[in-house]
Amino acid sequence: MLASVRSATLLGVEGRPVRVEVHVSSGLPGFTVVGLPDTTCREARDRVRAALLSSGLAWPNARVTVNLAPPGLRKVGAGLDLAIAVGLLAASEQVPLGSLAGRAFVGELGLDGSLRSVPGVLPLIDALVEGEVVVPRASTVEAQLVGRHVVRPVATLAAVAGALAGRSPWPDPPGPVEPPAPPPGPDLAEVRGQPAARYALEVAAAGGHHLLLVGPPGAGKTMLARRLPGLLPDLAPDEALEATCIHSAAGLPLPPGGLIRRPPFRAPHHGASAVSLVGGGSHTMQPGEVSLAHRGVLFLDELGEFEPAVLDNLRQPLEEGVIRVARAAAKVAFPARLLLVGAMNPCPCGEGTAPGACRCTPTARARYARRLSGPLVDRFDLRVEVGRPDVAELLSGGSGEPTAQVAGRVAAARGQASARGVAANAQLPAWRLDDVAPLDADATRLVERTLRAGRLTGRGLGGVRRVARTIADLAGDDGDLSAAHLSAALALRAEPAFLDGRAA
Amino acid sequence: MTPGAALPPAAYATALASLPGMGPARLTAVLAVEPPEAAWHHVAEGRGWSDPAVVRALGQRAATLVPAWQAAAPGIDPAQVWHRVVAAGVGVAVAGSPAFPPALVGDVEPPAVVFHRGAPEAISGPRVAVVGTRRCSSTGAGVAFELGRDLAAAGVAVVSGLASGIDGAAHRGALAAGGAPPIGVVATGLDVVYPAGQHELWRTVTDAGVMLSEAPLGTKPERWRFPARNRIIAALADVVVVVESHRRGGSLHTVDEADRRGRDVMAVPGSVRSAASAGTNALLAEGRAPVCSVDDVLVALGLAGRSAAGGGPSRDRRATPHGADQPVLDAVGWQPSTLDQLLARTGLSLGVLALALDRLCDAGWLARRGGWYERIAASGQQASVR
Numbered sequence: 001m002l003a004s005v006r007s008a009t010l011l012g013v014e015g016r017p018v019r020v021e022v023h024v025s026s027g028l029p030g031f032t033v034v035g036l037p038d039t040t041c042r043e044a045r046d047r048v049r050a051a052l053l054s055s056g057l058a059w060p061n062a063r064v065t066v067n068l069a070p071p072g073l074r075k076v077g078a079g080l081d082l083a084i085a086v087g088l089l090a091a092s093e094q095v096p097l098g099s100l101a102g103r104a105f106v107g108e109l110g111l112d113g114s115l116r117s118v119p120g121v122l123p124l125i126d127a128l129v130e131g132e133v134v135v136p137r138a139s140t141v142e143a144q145l146v147g148r149h150v151v152r153p154v155a156t157l158a159a160v161a162g163a164l165a166g167r168s169p170w171p172d173p174p175g176p177v178e179p180p181a182p183p184p185g186p187d188l189a190e191v192r193g194q195p196a197a198r199y200a201l202e203v204a205a206a207g208g209h210h211l212l213l214v215g216p217p218g219a220g221k222t223m224l225a226r227r228l229p230g231l232l233p234d235l236a237p238d239e240a241l242e243a244t245c246i247h248s249a250a251g252l253p254l255p256p257g258g259l260i261r262r263p264p265f266r267a268p269h270h271g272a273s274a275v276s277l278v279g280g281g282s283h284t285m286q287p288g289e290v291s292l293a294h295r296g297v298l299f300l301d302e303l304g305e306f307e308p309a310v311l312d313n314l315r316q317p318l319e320e321g322v323i324r325v326a327r328a329a330a331k332v333a334f335p336a337r338l339l340l341v342g343a344m345n346p347c348p349c350g351e352g353t354a355p356g357a358c359r360c361t362p363t364a365r366a367r368y369a370r371r372l373s374g375p376l377v378d379r380f381d382l383r384v385e386v387g388r389p390d391v392a393e394l395l396s397g398g399s400g401e402p403t404a405q406v407a408g409r410v411a412a413a414r415g416q417a418s419a420r421g422v423a424a425n426a427q428l429p430a431w432r433l434d435d436v437a438p439l440d441a442d443a444t445r446l447v448e449r450t451l452r453a454g455r456l457t458g459r460g461l462g463g464v465r466r467v468a469r470t471i472a473d474l475a476g477d478d479g480d481l482s483a484a485h486l487s488a489a490l491a492l493r494a495e496p497a498f499l500d501g502r503a504a
Numbered sequence: 505m506t507p508g509a510a511l512p513p514a515a516y517a518t519a520l521a522s523l524p525g526m527g528p529a530r531l532t533a534v535l536a537v538e539p540p541e542a543a544w545h546h547v548a549e550g551r552g553w554s555d556p557a558v559v560r561a562l563g564q565r566a567a568t569l570v571p572a573w574q575a576a577a578p579g580i581d582p583a584q585v586w587h588r589v590v591a592a593g594v595g596v597a598v599a600g601s602p603a604f605p606p607a608l609v610g611d612v613e614p615p616a617v618v619f620h621r622g623a624p625e626a627i628s629g630p631r632v633a634v635v636g637t638r639r640c641s642s643t644g645a646g647v648a649f650e651l652g653r654d655l656a657a658a659g660v661a662v663v664s665g666l667a668s669g670i671d672g673a674a675h676r677g678a679l680a681a682g683g684a685p686p687i688g689v690v691a692t693g694l695d696v697v698y699p700a701g702q703h704e705l706w707r708t709v710t711d712a713g714v715m716l717s718e719a720p721l722g723t724k725p726e727r728w729r730f731p732a733r734n735r736i737i738a739a740l741a742d743v744v745v746v747v748e749s750h751r752r753g754g755s756l757h758t759v760d761e762a763d764r765r766g767r768d769v770m771a772v773p774g775s776v777r778s779a780a781s782a783g784t785n786a787l788l789a790e791g792r793a794p795v796c797s798v799d800d801v802l803v804a805l806g807l808a809g810r811s812a813a814g815g816g817p818s819r820d821r822r823a824t825p826h827g828a829d830q831p832v833l834d835a836v837g838w839q840p841s842t843l844d845q846l847l848a849r850t851g852l853s854l855g856v857l858a859l860a861l862d863r864l865c866d867a868g869w870l871a872r873r874g875g876w877y878e879r880i881a882a883s884g885q886q887a888s889v890r
Contacts, residue, residue, distance in 0.1 A: 195847040199854055214875070346874070351779075358639050359750075385875025387842045446862065471855070484855030490857035491843055494875030 003090035006104035007083035007125040009075045012285045012332030013249040015127030019069040022087030027063035035068030041075045047109045048085045048100035055113035055158040060092040076284055078108035079118040085157055095164040104130040113157040119251030122244055140173055142260035179257025185230040189402040193389040197224050200384040200492050202406050205231035206413035207470030208424030210340040210379050215386030216350045225299045230403040232263040233411050241297045241333055246287050246294055264296035270305040279315045279334045280325040290317045291334040305342040310369050318379045381463035382492050413473035425470045430462050437469040442483035464489045514596040515586035517617045517752035521582050522720045525572050531616035533561035550574030588721055594694055595620045611739045615718035622714035626685035629807050629858050633663040633741035635755045636670025636748040641780050642871045642878045645673040646746035647772055652677025654798035656684045663687045663741045668699050670747045675709055685713030691733035693723035731757050738762040743804050745795050746771045749783030756783055768804050769793045822868045832860040833869055840876045
C-alpha cells in the first residue's frame with residue numbers, strides 16, 4: 001500500500017512543500033527513509049514507532065519505505081514526524097487513504113504520542129496550498145496567522161488517528177486569545193540632558209538612518225540605543241508577518257498574540273561569529289542577527305571589539321536590505337532591512353573623546369581605528385559623540401520629552417516619506433534627491449564650502465541630504481532644504497575623532 | 505672610498521655608536537680611555553675592559569656586552585658606515601672635536617658623538633625649548649604654535665623634539681615666523697622619521713635650521729632613547745617651556761633634566777579640567793614661572809622688549825563674530841565642548857546652532873575635531889594638531 005501525505009520543511013526562513021510517500025509491503029521487516037533527510041529527520045523512525053505503539057496503534061510488521069519528495073531538497077528537523085506517522089497509518093490501512101486528501105500535517109512526535117511544536121510553523125504553513133492543516137496544539141496561534149487554512153490543532157497522535165478514521169470529531173481550536181498590550185519599552189523621558197544624542201535618535205527613527213554613537217564608558221550609549229525601537233511606528237501587517245516568519249524559523253519565542261507587531265531589537269554580543277550575525281550554517285541555514293532585526297533595530301555595542309571581517313559582512317545587507325548566503329547545500333536570501341545602531345568607545349582607553357584626555361599610544365589608537373573599515377563607517381549617516389552628562393544635569397535636570405511625544409513626530413515624518421514612495425528617507429535613491437531634496441541658494445553655498453574644505457566626500461553628500469530631508473520633515477518644513485537643515489545634518493555627522501583624517 | 509684609505513676618528517666613533525647596547529654613557533666612557541680607532545679594534549678583538557669608568561658604565565651586563573660587541577663588530581665596517589654618513593650629508597661631531605656643539609661641551613652627561621644635518625651654527629643665539637605632550641588639546645597646540653612663532657620672530661631659536669602634538673606645533677610656529685633657525689633634536693637616526701607622517705616637518709626644519717641626534721643612521725625608535733634625547737633638549741636650551749603635559753609625561757622628564765642643569769623651567773597654565781594640563785599645572789604649583797605670552801619667556805631670557813610680534817594679541821585679523829554668533833562663541837568658552845553641551849548651554853535649536861558653529865569655524869574662531877568644538881586663540885593659527 002502506498003500513501004502520500006503533504007507537509008513542508010524549512011529552507012532558511014521560507015517553507016518548502018514536501019510530499020511524504022510511505023510504502024508498506026511484504027518482505028523483511030524494516031524501515032528506510034530516503035530523500036535527503038538530515039539526522040533529526042532520519043531519527044523520525046524511532047519516534048514514530050514509539051509514538052504509534054504508545055497511542056495504541058499498530059506498527060506494521062512489514063517493509064516500510066518513506067520517500068521525502070522532492071528528493072533534491074534537504075529536509076531538516078522533526079516537523080515531518082506527524083506526516084510520516086499519518087502516512088504509515090494510511091498505508092497500513094489503519095486510517096482511510098481518502099482522509100489524507102486536502103490536508104497537510106506538520107508537527108513533531110513525542111515517544112508518548114503527544115504532538116509538539118517545531119520552529120518555523122508560520123513559514124511552513126505559509127508554504128502549504130492544502131485547505132486544511134493539522135498542527136500541534138501549541139502552534140495554533142502561529143498557524144492561524146497565515147489565515148488561508150482551516151487549522152486543526154491536535155494534542156496527540158491518537159486524536160489525529162481518531163479524527164481521520166471518523167471515530168471522533170476534530171478537537172475544537174482553543175478560543176482566540178486577545179493579545180495583551182505589549183509591555184511599554186524603556187522611555188526616552190528617563191534620559192537626562194544629551195539633547196544632541198536624543199535628537200539623533202529621533203532623526204534615525206524618522207529617516208531610517210544608521211546611527212553611530214561614540215563616547216566614553218558610562219556616557220549612556222546603550223541606554224539611548226535601547227530607546228530607539230520605542231520611537232519606531234508599529235509594523236505594517238505585511239512587515240509584521242515577515243518579521244514573525246523569521247523569528248518563527250529561528251525557533252525564537254513569539255509574543256502572546258503570535259504576531260510581532262513592534263519593531264524587534266537585537267543586540268548580539270561582540271564575540272558574535274560571522275554566521276551568527278548574517279546567517280547560514282552548514283545546511284540548516286538559520287537566519288542570523290541581521291535578519292532577526294529585520295524591520296527593527298540591530299544594536300552593535302562595542303563596535304570596535306567585533307572582528308573586522310565579521311563587521312564587513314554587514315555591508316551588503318545594509319545596502320540591499322537582503323543577505324544572500326550561499327552554501328554547497330543551498331543558496332538562501334534572508335530579508336535584512338534594519339536600522340543599525342553602533343556604539344563604541346572612541347579609543348581603547350575610552351577617554352579619547354575630549355581632546356587631550358586620552359591615555360592611549362598613537363599606535364593603539366591607529367590599530368583601533370583600523371578595526372572599523374572606512375566603507376562601514378560610511379554607512380553611518382548619523383555619528384554623534386556622546387559625552388558623560390554633567391553632574392548637574394544628572395541630579396537636577398528635568399526629564400526630557402517622553403517617547404510617545406517624539407514617536408508622534410517620527411510617525412508624521414515617516415508619513416511624508418511614504419508620500420514619496422519610500423518607507424523612510426534613508427531609502428531614497430540618489431537620482432531622486434534633486435527632486436525631493438533640492439537645496440536653496442544658501443544651502444548650495446554651504447555644501448560647496450564643505451566639499452571644498454574636504455569635510456565631506458561626494459558619497460557622503462547623498463547621506464547628508466537624506467538626513468537633512470528628514471530633519472526638515474521633522475520640523476514640518478516641506479520646501480527646499482535650507483542651510484540650517486544641512487548644517488544640522490552635517491553637525492550630526494561628526495567625523496569620529498579616532499579616524500583622524502580619514503575622509504567622512 | 506678606496507679600501508685602506510685612512511678613516512677619520514669620527515668613522516670609528518660612528519661604528520662604535522652602532523654597536524648593540526652602546527648608549528651614550530658607555531660610549532663616553534670607552535672614548536675617554538682610548539681614541540676611537542683603538543677603541544674599535546679593542547672591541548672587535550673582544551678584549552675586556554679594566555678602566556674603572558668603563559667597568560662602571562658596562563655595569564652588570566659586562567659579561568654579555570663584550571662578546572655581543574665582538575660578535576656584532578664584523579658586521580659593521582667602519583668604512584661602509586662612514587660612507588653612508590657622508591652620502592647622507594650628515595655631519596658627525598665627536599666629543600672634544602672642534603665640530604662638537606659648544607652648548608653641549610661641559611654638560612653633565614654630554615653625548616659622545618652628535619650627528620647633525622642642516623646648519624649646526626644655528627646653535628648659537630638664545631634658545632628656548634618648547635615641549636609638551638603628543639596628546640594635546642588644540643588650545644595647547646595653538647599656544648605652542650604662537651610661542652614658537654613669536655620666539656623665532658624675536659630671534660630666539662626654538663628647540664624641540666619634532667614629536668606630534670606640542671613639539672610639532674612649536675616648530676611649525678617657528679617655521680611660520682621665518683626668524684631664528686629651528687633646532688630639532690630626535691631620538692632616532694636622522695634618516696628614520698618618527699613619528700611617521702612628520703616627513704614634511706623634518707625636511708623644513710633641516711632646511712631652515714638644524715637637526716641633531718646622537719643615534720647613528722638607521723637607528724629605529726627605542727624606548728630608552730626618548731628620555732636620552734630629552735636631556736639634550738634640556739642641555740641645549742636656556743629656558744624650557746612646557747606647554748601641556750599630562751600628570752606623568754615625557755615632558756616632565758625634560759623638566760628633570762633641565763633642573764639637573766640649572767635651566768629655568770616655565771609652564772603654560774591650563775584648565776584644571778584638562779587632563780592635558782595636569783602636569784603643567786602641577787609644575788606651576790611647585791612654583792615654576794607661568795608663561796602667559798611670549799613676553800614672559802623673553803623676560804626670563806633677559807631679552808625683554810625684543811618681542812618682534814609687535815601688536816601681539818590685539819592684532820587679530822579675524823572678522824568679528826556675527827552678532828548672534830557671539831553667544832555661541834561664549835558658550836564654547838575655553839574648554840573643548842560637544843554639541844550636546846552647546847545645545848544645553850545655548851538653548852538654540854540644532855539647525856541654528858550648527859549654522860553659527862559653521863560660521864565660527866569658517867572665520868577661524870573655532871576648530872572642529874571629531875564631535876568637539878574648541879576655541880582658537882589667535883588669528884593665522886591653523887596648526888595641525890597631528
